[in-house]
Amino acid sequence: MKKTLSILTMTLIVMSQIASASEIIFITAKGNPIDSVSTSDLKKIYLGKIAYWDNGLLIRPFLQKDTATTNTLIEEYVEMSPYQYSQYWRKAVFTGKGKPPFEVRNEDLMKKMVGTLEGTIGYISADALDSSVKELKVD
């Protein structure tokens, strides 16, 4: 019994680590002529420092609420802790100096919103990609 519990515990730990470091891919609307985005621009987009694509279209970034993929985005691409990221946008909101990314509840809604609206950017786990959205290559 103890052995089974140990194996189960180890499996859960490994799985949770895989989930927390989950690979994400960035997506945009099929009609968006942008095909790629640099890691430095990704950071600036999700911090509101870049507001427009190169073609002048307003960037509409989307964020998934409280998911492992969101933690990956914030920690690996924005290079902040989730707490720091939350504080960053609280300051922008309560001083009027910025507007945080739109939040959606899950990947299906993410694909639906990003695929429907102009100038969008979002992220999903790699296995969730389908033809409703276009993958953005990260340079």
Next chain:
Amino acid sequence: MKKIYFAITIMLLAAIPTGVMALDLSNIRLNGFVSQGYLDSSKNNYLDLASKDGTFQLNEAGITISAQATDKLRIGFQLLSRDLGPEGNNNFVLDWGFADYRINNALGARAGKIKMPMGLYNEGRDSDMLRDMVFLPQSIYKESWRSFMGAAQGASLYGNVDLGGLGDVEYQALLGEVNIDVSSVYLIQEGIIGGIEENGLVVNKLNFKCDNAFAASLVMNTALNGLRLGFSYLDVQGVFDGQLNSFGGTAFPAVLEPFTVEAELKDKYVLSAEYLHQYLSLRTEYMQARNNIRINGHPVLGTNDMVVDTAEGYFVMATVPTFTDALKLSALYDVYYSNKNHKGDTQTGEGYRKDIAIGLRYDVLNNWIIKAEYHDIEGTAPFLVNYNDDPLEKDWSYVVAKTTFLF
């Protein structure tokens, strides 16, 4: 210069589409917060006339509404109610409210009432949840001067410039006027009016006209992730127009001549550095500012320099997680000199202030925060005399706790 900023204001107003009133509701954000604190000081009253007995006159409540009107235009405002001892008294005022036209990624313009950039933290000082301790370091962010340094009505230019491998720079330049309701600012009542009335005179009216408020800042987000370096400059100048009522019960014509008090918070500059690494944060800032308050040529009051000095201040602060990520411990060392050339009187405590503080912040939930801290202080600058009738004590302390709810 003011004409250029006025032109920006006109252009921004022209950019507001006629259909703004029909905004899609899903495009409108509504946020808010409520904070309530408790302050208890020993030996001296601090920020309240009775803080030695403990006071709950320490609160803020704010409602923020913003909307993306067009792809380039965003509008928003915040209504704020606050109480801090004799100031505020929970009247709602427009804390900020402006139109923001983002021309491109490197340049934007704002017009309206805009929070003034000064140091890294002045813009967020009305929102308790943005900082780790209850009060910002008082050497640079004096609570007593909050009305003068909070926001200005005017126009600003701002943007972000990419420096390639070096990082990027955020810039802001704001020109306008500070609009103050004289009756709501305790230090004006106590410092200027009280100072004149000590001589048996009675001030029967006092108005403030701001001549000029200019604030600018450069903040570099360096290539070392989490390290920000800043430089900011602030200059607020204005004139109080007043009139005396009577002198010894008889109104002599000379007494009734209007008087003016020039007030300048001039050439204030702040150097800032902040390093954030996961939940650890290290912060330090240094400032100098020229403070001038002068009564100009009145037959009775004469010409009198009430305050002329160049103040200096700095702080270092560290915050680390304790036991859990939600519980953070902060330590602060904060120093202020009213006159940087004299460094105060260490016998009486006049002219300086040294604050060693330790505080806890607990984020109970994502939208509920509790803070508690202890400050051990040496010195009575600035303005402590205005809150105390009894002789000031050089060594004193205070504890403060505050809770904030937000959405």
